[in-house]
Amino acid sequence: MGLSLLSPLALGIAALVALPILAHMARQTPRERRAFGAMLLLERVVKRLRRRRRIKDPWLLALRVLALLLLALAVAAPVLSYRDQTPEFGGSGRVVLVIDRSASMSMADRGSTLFARARADAVAVANSLPEGTLLGAVVFDGEAIRLTPALTPDASSVATRIGDLSVSGGTSNLRAALVEARGLLGGEPGEILLFSDEAGPRIVTDAHSELERIVQGGSAVIPRTVAPEMRRNVAVVSAAYGSGIEGGTVVIRLANFGPEPREVPCEVTLPDGARVPVFVDLPPEGEAEERITVPPEALGGVGRVHCEDPDLPLDDDRYFHLPRVGASRILVVDGDPGDTPLRSEVYFFERALAPWGTAQTGFRPDVTTPGGLSTLDTETYRVVVLANVGDPRPIGPRLTEFVRKGGSLVIAAGDNVTAERYNAAFASILPSALRRSQALADVAEEGVPLALPDTRHEMFAPFARSGRAGFSRVRSHRVMTLEPYAESDDVRTLIRYEGGVPALVERTVGTGHVVFWTSTLDLGWTNLPLQAVFMPFVQRMVTVLGGDTSGGSARIDAIVGETVAVPLPDLAAEPDILGPGGDPVRSRLDGSRVVFEPETAGAYQVVLPGAPPLAWVAVNTDPIESDVRAYHTVEEAETELDPELFRAELELGSGLLGGSAVLILLQSLLMLRRRPT
Amino acid sequence: MGWDPAVLARIRHLHLRARVLTESLMMGEHRSRRVGQAVEFADYQEYQPGADLRHLDWKVLARSDRLVIKRFVTETQLPCTVVVDLSGDMDTGTTGRGGYPDLDTSKAGYALTLAATLLFFLHRHGEPVGLELLAGQGAAYTSLPPRTGKNHLQQCFAALATARPGGRANLGQTLLAVGGRTRRRSWVGLITDGMEEPSEWLPAMSAFARRKTDVRLFHLFDRGEWTLDFKDAALFYSPEGGEDLAVDPGGAREAFAEVVDDYVSEVRSGIVRFGGRYVPVGTDVPLEDAIRRAILDGVAEGTWA
Numbered sequence: 001m002g003l004s005l006l007s008p009l010a011l012g013i014a015a016l017v018a019l020p021i022l023a024h025m026a027r028q029t030p031r032e033r034r035a036f037g038a039m040l041l042l043e044r045v046v047k048r049l050r051r052r053r054r055i056k057d058p059w060l061l062a063l064r065v066l067a068l069l070l071l072a073l074a075v076a077a078p079v080l081s082y083r084d085q086t087p088e089f090g091g092s093g094r095v096v097l098v099i100d101r102s103a104s105m106s107m108a109d110r111g112s113t114l115f116a117r118a119r120a121d122a123v124a125v126a127n128s129l130p131e132g133t134l135l136g137a138v139v140f141d142g143e144a145i146r147l148t149p150a151l152t153p154d155a156s157s158v159a160t161r162i163g164d165l166s167v168s169g170g171t172s173n174l175r176a177a178l179v180e181a182r183g184l185l186g187g188e189p190g191e192i193l194l195f196s197d198e199a200g201p202r203i204v205t206d207a208h209s210e211l212e213r214i215v216q217g218g219s220a221v222i223p224r225t226v227a228p229e230m231r232r233n234v235a236v237v238s239a240a241y242g243s244g245i246e247g248g249t250v251v252i253r254l255a256n257f258g259p260e261p262r263e264v265p266c267e268v269t270l271p272d273g274a275r276v277p278v279f280v281d282l283p284p285e286g287e288a289e290e291r292i293t294v295p296p297e298a299l300g301g302v303g304r305v306h307c308e309d310p311d312l313p314l315d316d317d318r319y320f321h322l323p324r325v326g327a328s329r330i331l332v333v334d335g336d337p338g339d340t341p342l343r344s345e346v347y348f349f350e351r352a353l354a355p356w357g358t359a360q361t362g363f364r365p366d367v368t369t370p371g372g373l374s375t376l377d378t379e380t381y382r383v384v385v386l387a388n389v390g391d392p393r394p395i396g397p398r399l400t401e402f403v404r405k406g407g408s409l410v411i412a413a414g415d416n417v418t419a420e421r422y423n424a425a426f427a428s429i430l431p432s433a434l435r436r437s438q439a440l441a442d443v444a445e446e447g448v449p450l451a452l453p454d455t456r457h458e459m460f461a462p463f464a465r466s467g468r469a470g471f472s473r474v475r476s477h478r479v480m481t482l483e484p485y486a487e488s489d490d491v492r493t494l495i496r497y498e499g500g501v502p503a504l505v506e507r508t509v510g511t512g513h514v515v516f517w518t519s520t521l522d523l524g525w526t527n528l529p530l531q532a533v534f535m536p537f538v539q540r541m542v543t544v545l546g547g548d549t550s551g552g553s554a555r556i557d558a559i560v561g562e563t564v565a566v567p568l569p570d571l572a573a574e575p576d577i578l579g580p581g582g583d584p585v586r587s588r589l590d591g592s593r594v595v596f597e598p599e600t601a602g603a604y605q606v607v608l609p610g611a612p613p614l615a616w617v618a619v620n621t622d623p624i625e626s627d628v629r630a631y632h633t634v635e636e637a638e639t640e641l642d643p644e645l646f647r648a649e650l651e652l653g654s655g656l657l658g659g660s661a662v663l664i665l666l667q668s669l670l671m672l673r674r675r676p677t
Numbered sequence: 678m679g680w681d682p683a684v685l686a687r688i689r690h691l692h693l694r695a696r697v698l699t700e701s702l703m704m705g706e707h708r709s710r711r712v713g714q715a716v717e718f719a720d721y722q723e724y725q726p727g728a729d730l731r732h733l734d735w736k737v738l739a740r741s742d743r744l745v746i747k748r749f750v751t752e753t754q755l756p757c758t759v760v761v762d763l764s765g766d767m768d769t770g771t772t773g774r775g776g777y778p779d780l781d782t783s784k785a786g787y788a789l790t791l792a793a794t795l796l797f798f799l800h801r802h803g804e805p806v807g808l809e810l811l812a813g814q815g816a817a818y819t820s821l822p823p824r825t826g827k828n829h830l831q832q833c834f835a836a837l838a839t840a841r842p843g844g845r846a847n848l849g850q851t852l853l854a855v856g857g858r859t860r861r862r863s864w865v866g867l868i869t870d871g872m873e874e875p876s877e878w879l880p881a882m883s884a885f886a887r888r889k890t891d892v893r894l895f896h897l898f899d900r901g902e903w904t905l906d907f908k909d910a911a912l913f914y915s916p917e918g919g920e921d922l923a924v925d926p927g928g929a930r931e932a933f934a935e936v937v938d939d940y941v942s943e944v945r946s947g948i949v950r951f952g953g954r955y956v957p958v959g960t961d962v963p964l965e966d967a968i969r970r971a972i973l974d975g976v977a978e979g980t981w982a
Contacts, residue, residue, distance in 0.1 A: 030910040037769030038902045039915035044936045
């Protein structure tokens with residue numbers, strides 16, 4: 001707001017303000033003297049009236065001074081310029097209504113939502129435009145859609161289409177909306193009425209360049225902001241699982257976008273349906289983090305964090321990926337079960353993983369025979385151990401696929417293992433082709449000891465402080481030899497026997513691993529199961545091999561309204577996309593990807609009939625939509641571009657003149673009542 | 678002392694007025710408040726242990742077997758003093774003449790006539806009367822203690838006739854002095870406009886209270902003054918001196934009424950607090966009415982005796 005004077009010199013009249021002050025100070029003195037016998041009472045009256053006059057007279061003086069000042073100001077012809085709401089819309093005859101239906105517009109407010117209010121306002125505007133006005137409409141969230149292909153004089157049809165709109169969970173893209181609106185105007189000047197909450201830090205700044213084009217083109221964006229009674233909201237802005245084969249935590253982060261502290265009850269729902277309640281204390285305009293401990297065993301999939309917040313329901317849920325938790329489901333294929341458990345090939349291995357049961361270690365080895373591999377679920381098992389399996393060829397392709405999808409395969413040698421069969425079964429994933437079994441020492445002798453391992457390797461890192469020497473007490477008298485191979489990033493010898501014979505060799509295949517233990521897991525060729533390092537070594541190996549893998553399913557995060565592309569393996573069939581409710585979602589193939597656009601937040605699956613999910617997609621609303629606070633407004637941005645755009649002028653001269661007259665009248669009335677006392 | 682013919686005429690006027698007014702009033706007996714050895718039977722009282730058996734009514738005892746004590750009242754003389762304030766403020770007034778066209782319109786004129794009438798009335802009633810003049814000038818006497826006799830009454834009239842209002846009464850000091858001179862259990866009629874700070878002179882009433890004097894304050898006022906019934910603004914001044922005050926009566930009338938109410942309440946409560954009686958007397962009220970209200974009403978109420 002600003003004030004300017006057309007005749008500043010006229011302010012000199014203000015010097016006349018001295019006159020009423022002088023007049024005010026002058027006292028009227030009566031001439032007649034009169035004897036009075038109750039002067040005592042009269043003196044009391046005078047004292048009482050003087051007390052009152054101390055209040056009354058300054059008002060009289062102020063009235064007089066103010067009257068003169070107003071008079072002087074009136075003569076100076078002041079002009080007041082102030083911020084006005086609009087150039088009146090419809091004046092150009094070309095109007096585009098732009099309606100925001102992004103997630104933040106779903107905020108509840110006074111028994112309705114911001115979007116419902118904006119929609120009603122837009123409909124009312126459309127119906128009240130002067131006849132002949134050309135009208136268009138654009139609705140936007142992450143993308144902008146024209147409701148009318150061009151401007152039309154048929155306002156009622158536009159109003160009908162606006163009335164059919166509903167809010168989406170998408171992100172605001174005001175720039176795209178303004179581009180469409182400008183396109184509708186076709187380069188001619190017009191008014192763009194924006195029905196939006198203008199919430200969030202980026203909505204206006206991202207659209208600044210487009211605003212500039214519109215203003216420079218002689219048009220204006222006229223904001224019809226729908227603001228809630230109080231801008232506040234609590235949202236789950238992130239949720240992520242901290243991986244670890246022993247189980248881990250889900251870290252959730254909540255943000256309070258309001259001016260008051262909040263205590264919000266939340267609930268974390270894991271894919272297996274387990275629910276973990278938690279209360280989160282949030283400071284004003286701040287964030288808080290909570291950690292939810294995931295049970296030692298949990299199904300993989302998409303979990304959900306839900307917080308109770310009545311303001312903006314769309315962002316009260318946050319979906320996150322949870323890998324299969326708990327390495328318990330290690331599949332151990334026993335190639336030599338023996339006639340008693342004690343004589344089983346995997347007896348020691350099984351006890352080393354779970355000496356007191358699953359609860360103590362978190363491992364649950366499932367022991368099977370080679371025939372049991374027909375039901376291998378890569379989402380369930382991360383590590384498969386082949387212990388002295390005689391013929392792996394029937395299960396070779398499945399295990400190869402398992403490794404390529406990120407699984408880990410541990411192969412242990414033994415009397416049943418033959419090089420030809422293994423080379424045939426795992427040719428593409430073995431660190432090197434197997435050659436033959438070779439005696440390192442006589443059975444009656446102690447055997448060849450292991451060399452000390454390199455503790456810089458992840459698998460042996462826990463033994464750096466103590467226990468490393470224990471490996472030297474492991475002795476073997478027979479090993480399965482490998483064809484010569486070159487050490488590389490993919491193929492590494494993790495530990496050798498003294499003399500250089502490889503003992504443990506690893507090959508990395510994509511995100512999967514194949515580890516070959518050249519000796520046995522029982523006492524057949526080695527004394528390893530009887531050594532102290534056996535149990536920690538076995539547990540460590542399984543942990544390292546299974547820790548970072550998350551099964552065969554791809555895990556993808558996405559935003560509501562944005563295109564999701566899921567890479568596909570070489571498949572003959574087109575996968576289905578299942579939405580949060582289990583219903584199919586429209587999708588299309590784009591080369592080697594399947595593409596779809598999620599309209600609501602939730603857990604989506606990419607599935608093939610009769611197979612585990614190819615991918616999990618956790619779809620959330622954009623956290624930026626949760627910030628419902630007002631930042632830079634459209635009006636401010638436009639005012640910066642064109643300071644006169646929203647300004648109006650008002651000449652104050654006549655009003656001040658009238659005010660001065662009223663004040664003079666008032667002081668006269670006051671004077672009539674005030675006589676000398 | 679040589680009598681000025683004008684003074685003598687005024688005495689005669691005062692005398693005549695007092696006489697006419699007195700005779701127009703209903704006369705009644707007043708009795709002593711002291712009950713005991715007396716002439717006239719008053720009433721009976723149930724015998725209380727310790728009562729004087731000489732007053733036991735034996736006849737009643739013989740007839741009805743009841744023990745009753747006879748009580749009597751004593752007829753006594755009541756010394757009366759009329760105190761008149763003749764300060765300068767009393768020399769003002771507007772239209773009040775007390776029903777007598779020849780009466781001076783000032784409060785002093787009304788006060789002197791009222792005083793003369795009281796003295797005459799009390800004298801005719803056989804009481805010793807006295808006169809005390811506060812302030813004023815030219816008076817033949819300013820302090821005459823209560824006595825009986827025509828000559829004494831004439832002296833009182835002479836004092837009233839020769840007195841002229843003027844000066845300042847200093848009510849606080851003079852009333853203290855008068856109170857010290859009055860006899861115990863006497864009657865005092867104080868005629869004044871009370872135009873001094875009540876907080877300064879009302880405490881002096883304690884001097885009368887200590888002597889169990891029956892004080893009656895005839896609070897004299899001019900209705901025109903107390904209603905500020907003047908048209909034009911003027912410089913108001915007190916005959917007793919002090920600064921002039923420029924006052925517009927129209928603008929100040931409302932506040933003045935509030936001040937008068939507060940002032941009357943202050944004086945009335947002060948007098949009552951010291952056991953006196955408050956009798957407001959406006960100069961526009963006929964003198965007969967004022968005196969009847971001042972004296973006879975009191976008799977009717979039995980406050981004398």
